[in-house]
């Protein structure tokens with residue numbers, strides 16, 4: 061089909077993202093956001109943005125992208141800004157109709173949910189300060205990123221494993 065040729069560049073781009081992130085527990089095949097609306101769409105876009113920030117960091121860790129302190133801090137700042145209450149406020153009670161993958165456990169265990177949302181904040185703060193306290197040497201900064209990235213990924217996983225519908229893709 062001629063039509064499918066048109067779609068190839070997009071397909072390639074999203075496959076690349078999946079491949080880049082595949083060995084990592086935060087890998088996802090994203091929703092079709094066009095089917096979502098309101099707060100669900102808002103949080104899928106929000107989460108996708110965090111996925112991109114995480115993907116940028118992983119590319120550096122894997123040596124697929126050169127270490128650039130400014131770029132790394134920008135990605136960490138995205139995650140920082142999008143942690144804690146920035147997450148919880150996107151989950152008004154009962155907002156998990158299709159196509160959402162949010163579990164009702166979020167509202168049955170709101171304190172636990174808020175705690176893991178805050179946990180991401182603590183983890184990204186500690187990664188930021190590890191990079192900052194490594195001084196101005198790019199090698200030392202990169203090493204700090206490498207040593208702490210798993211901990212940050214755990215902050216995403218802690219929530220997804222409990223409050224998001226299980227996917228084979230994780």
Ligand code: HEC
Nearest residue numbers: 090091104107110111114160161162176177180216219224
């Ligand atoms: C406090 C809970 C929580 C934390 C922390 C969290 N997420 Fe999520 N995330 C969710 C939930 C719940 C969903 C499913 C939302 C839905 O389908 O309505 C989700 C969905 C996603 C999606 C799929 C979006 C889509 O289009 O389908 C991506 C990508 C994602 N998260 C990335 C991340 C990354 C990367 C991190 C860490 C930097 C992270 N998340 C941290 C709760 C969290």
